[in-house]
Amino acid sequence: MAARTEHEVLATELRWTIAVVASVALISLAILWAGLVHFINPPSNLETIDPTKVHLSPEFTEANLGTRVDEGGRVTTRIVTAQFAFIPPCVVVPADEPVTLRLVSPDVIHGVLVTGTNVNTMVVPGYVSQVHTVFQKTGDLLMPCHEYCGIGHSQMWSTVRVVPKAEFKPGPDGRALCEKP
Amino acid sequence: MKSLERLTLAHLWTAFIAFAVACVFGLWQMLARSPIPTPGFTPSNYFISVTAHGAAMAYVLTTFFIMGFGYFTAETALQRPLPGKRIAWAAFGVGLLGVVMAVVPVLLGRASVLYTFYPPLTGSAWFYIGLVLVVASSWVWCAIMIVAMRQWKRANPGRPVPLAMYATVANAILWLWTTVGVTVELVFQVIPAALGLVDTVDVGLSRTLFSWTLHAIVYFWLFPAYIAFYTMAPEAAGGRLYSDTMGRLSFILFVLYSLPVGMHHLFMDPEHSTGFKFVQMTLTVLVTVPTLLTIFTISASMEFAGRLRGGKGLFGWIGALPWERPMVLATGLAFFMLWFGGGGGLINMSYGMNAMVHNTSWVTAHFHLIFGGTVVIMYFAIAYAIWPQLTGREAPSLRAQRIQLWLWAIGMMVMTLPWHYLGLQGQWRRVAQFDYANPIIAAWGSWVVVSVAGGAMLLASALLFIWNLAAFHRARTPVQAPFRFALAIHPPERVPASLNGFGLWNALVAVLMLVAYGYPIAQFFIHDRPVAVVHRVDGAQP
Ligand code: HEM
Numbered sequence: 001m002a003a004r005t006e007h008e009v010l011a012t013e014l015r016w017t018i019a020v021v022a023s024v025a026l027i028s029l030a031i032l033w034a035g036l037v038h039f040i041n042p043p044s045n046l047e048t049i050d051p052t053k054v055h056l057s058p059e060f061t062e063a064n065l066g067t068r069v070d071e072g073g074r075v076t077t078r079i080v081t082a083q084f085a086f087i088p089p090c091v092v093v094p095a096d097e098p099v100t101l102r103l104v105s106p107d108v109i110h111g112v113l114v115t116g117t118n119v120n121t122m123v124v125p126g127y128v129s130q131v132h133t134v135f136q137k138t139g140d141l142l143m144p145c146h147e148y149c150g151i152g153h154s155q156m157w158s159t160v161r162v163v164p165k166a167e168f169k170p171g172p173d174g175r176a177l178c179e180k181p
Numbered sequence: 182m183k184s185l186e187r188l189t190l191a192h193l194w195t196a197f198i199a200f201a202v203a204c205v206f207g208l209w210q211m212l213a214r215s216p217i218p219t220p221g222f223t224p225s226n227y228f229i230s231v232t233a234h235g236a237a238m239a240y241v242l243t244t245f246f247i248m249g250f251g252y253f254t255a256e257t258a259l260q261r262p263l264p265g266k267r268i269a270w271a272a273f274g275v276g277l278l279g280v281v282m283a284v285v286p287v288l289l290g291r292a293s294v295l296y297t298f299y300p301p302l303t304g305s306a307w308f309y310i311g312l313v314l315v316v317a318s319s320w321v322w323c324a325i326m327i328v329a330m331r332q333w334k335r336a337n338p339g340r341p342v343p344l345a346m347y348a349t350v351a352n353a354i355l356w357l358w359t360t361v362g363v364t365v366e367l368v369f370q371v372i373p374a375a376l377g378l379v380d381t382v383d384v385g386l387s388r389t390l391f392s393w394t395l396h397a398i399v400y401f402w403l404f405p406a407y408i409a410f411y412t413m414a415p416e417a418a419g420g421r422l423y424s425d426t427m428g429r430l431s432f433i434l435f436v437l438y439s440l441p442v443g444m445h446h447l448f449m450d451p452e453h454s455t456g457f458k459f460v461q462m463t464l465t466v467l468v469t470v471p472t473l474l475t476i477f478t479i480s481a482s483m484e485f486a487g488r489l490r491g492g493k494g495l496f497g498w499i500g501a502l503p504w505e506r507p508m509v510l511a512t513g514l515a516f517f518m519l520w521f522g523g524g525g526g527l528i529n530m531s532y533g534m535n536a537m538v539h540n541t542s543w544v545t546a547h548f549h550l551i552f553g554g555t556v557v558i559m560y561f562a563i564a565y566a567i568w569p570q571l572t573g574r575e576a577p578s579l580r581a582q583r584i585q586l587w588l589w590a591i592g593m594m595v596m597t598l599p600w601h602y603l604g605l606q607g608q609w610r611r612v613a614q615f616d617y618a619n620p621i622i623a624a625w626g627s628w629v630v631v632s633v634a635g636g637a638m639l640l641a642s643a644l645l646f647i648w649n650l651a652a653f654h655r656a657r658t659p660v661q662a663p664f665r666f667a668l669a670i671h672p673p674e675r676v677p678a679s680l681n682g683f684g685l686w687n688a689l690v691a692v693l694m695l696v697a698y699g700y701p702i703a704q705f706f707i708h709d710r711p712v713a714v715v716h717r718v719d720g721a722q723p
């Protein structure tokens with residue numbers, strides 16, 4: 001590197017700085033593009049729910065949990081994450097179809113991911129976490145709690161059963177349940 | 182021994198003893214997560230261990246190391262006595278008391294909330310109060326650093342503050358800003374809950390306040406490594422720093438851009454809108470700028486040194502560098518780990534890809550590589566460089582130091598490469614034990630065992646490090662040359678006032694923080710957000 005005078009040093013550094021700023025701008029654009037064009041955005045729906053009244057809310061009463069298909073054919077899976085279990089412990093979803101996961105916590109912070117997919121969100125008491133996804137692979141996927149929530153955290157996991165579209169048969173009330181393995 | 186040396190040694194030994202003990206815990210955790218049977222395993226012991234390991238590494242090693250190194254730098258770089266040594270000792274006492282207050286409840290299993298203590302989980306109040314004392318003690322350090330620089334400037338009007346000290350004060354200022362978030366969270370939310378004064382917590386607010394601290398704290402840890410790159414490595418390599426001005430600019434950029442970006446830790450959280458996540462992500466991309474500038478300036482300095490030593494051609498200067506010197510070797514190894522770690526960081530920060538890795542082993546592996554690898558290996562190199570001055574003796578064996586550094590870098594790669602891979606496979610973090618009977622998890626087993634082997638190498642290296650430092654105290658050869666910081670090829674005669682102080686930059690940080698965090702924090706007061714009920718982990722009745 002040229003370094004005969006201080007001026008030379010600064011000129012070299014300036015050239016490098018321009019290169020750095022250009023590549024950083026490029027990276028930003030790539031992320032922007034992913035966000036705007038492919039709708040790769042994190043879950044941020046800002047919907048609140050009183051954690052002490054989760055089980056009383058019409059949406060998250062026990063009888064409404066799991067997967068349900070509404071009149072418009074939209075598939076929504078509702079899950080309560082509580083120390084130290086998922087309710088229900090297994091959910092069934094169709095492959096190759098948009099699915100909305102809605103999760104709430106009545107107690108502490110939890111988080112979920114589904115192995116082998118991009119499904120990932122925190123579940124913070126006070127808020128409804130919502131994730132839209134399309135499951136591509138069929139089979140039993142692991143859905144663990146990925147945020148430390150107390151001594152039983154390691155035992156807190158559940159199953160997402162992805163079945164081919166043709167085998168996904170909700171009952172007359174629109175609910176679909178995991179058959180026992 | 183002189184008083185500065187005693188003060189520095191007290192801090193650094195506290196840091197390194199906590200570090201070595203935490204490494205023992207770390208290897209035990211590695212075993213627990215693996216298919217190998219582990220002595221003393223219970224889930225409760227695991228979370229005691231992770232809380233102790235995480236807090237010791239993140240809060241004790243770093244804070245005490247940075248304080249000790251800062252005191253040393255202030256006196257050595259400014260070449261005048263450190264002001265307020267008595268106060269510094271008192272602060273050290275408060276910090277040490279804080280560590281004891283925090284460690285005891287952790288080991289008793291009454292504060293297994295991990296080092297991030299996400300409420301509404303709540304442990305013993307002693308744990309949090311102890312941590313606040315450690316922070317308070319570091320604030321005293323910040324004040325002493327600022328006063329030392331002021332006094333020097335008054336005695337040397339118009340002259341540029343030596344780069345090592347300028348960087349140290351930059352870190353002190355960064356740290357004052359950084360600790361606001363976590364301290365407010367602890368004092369106004371967590372400690373009242375732990376004392377039973379309140380029984381609910383606004384979790385969205387507490388997560389937001391913690392995120393304020395969570396990114397910038399990493400740069401606080403990183404600063405000593407960068408100080409060593411700029412002001413120690415070029416001298417050790419037999420050359421000079423390529424550009425002093427670039428050093429100043431990089432340190433200023435760190436102060437500016439490591440603060441308004443903490444919300445990238447909340448990408449997967451439901452309590453913030455996409456808009457603010459996006460703003461902070463954009464600012465996050467900018468923090469890569471000072472690191473890229475540093476890589477260039479330090480590589481140029483090394484090239485300069487290599488050519489002085491007769492290196493020829495495009496890459497010949499690399500071979501000509503004195504790799505047998507621990508500081509040069511550590512810098513090379515740190516850069517090597519930085520390439521891998523930096524690549525991983527790009528993935529974490531991009532807002533969409535984050536979903537693939539959030540809270541998986543990828544993240545744990547990433548910060549072990551960057552923080553445990555790049556940063557801590559420079560802590561080792563700094564210790565080796567200043568211990569002769571601190572003890573007045575030369576090292577009995579540079580070879581043992583080199584072996585230790587190699588062992589750390591190789592161990593870190595062996596531990597973290599499979600760990601990254603497992604994260605991509607969906608292995609999640611903070612788990613005491615995996616069910617290896619599950620076919621998905623069973624497939625991970627052999628990679629977990631490889632990373633255990635890496636952990637064992639790291640523990641061996643940590644113990645050798647302690648041995649190497651102890652060897653100075655037993656050595657007989659008196660120190661040959663006094664320690665000094667590297668000079669630039671063209672040392673600046675004068676620098677603009679903005680590159681010699683922090684007034685302007687503090688004002689800019691305030692503006693950036695207002696933009697980045699103003700509404701995200703205010704929303705919890707404007708809108709009525711639900712609160713969560715405190716969940717105690719220590720069995721205490723409210
Ligand atoms: C012998 C070397 C080390 C080993 C074997 C080791 C291993 C581990 C393991 C197994 C975990 C738990 C991960 C989990 O449960 O998901 C962990 C956590 C952690 N380690 Fe290390 N580690 C070592 C060195 C370090 C170093 C040098 C640092 C930083 C200076 C560090 C910082 C941390 C932190 C902050 C956590 C907390 C993670 C959390 O709460 O999720 N470790 N380490």
Ligand SMILES: [Cu+2]
Pocket residue numbers: 081082083084109110111145146147148149153156
């Ligand atoms: Cu959980």
Ligand SMILES: [Cu+2]
Pocket residue numbers: 110111145146147148149150153154156
């Ligand atoms: Cu959990």
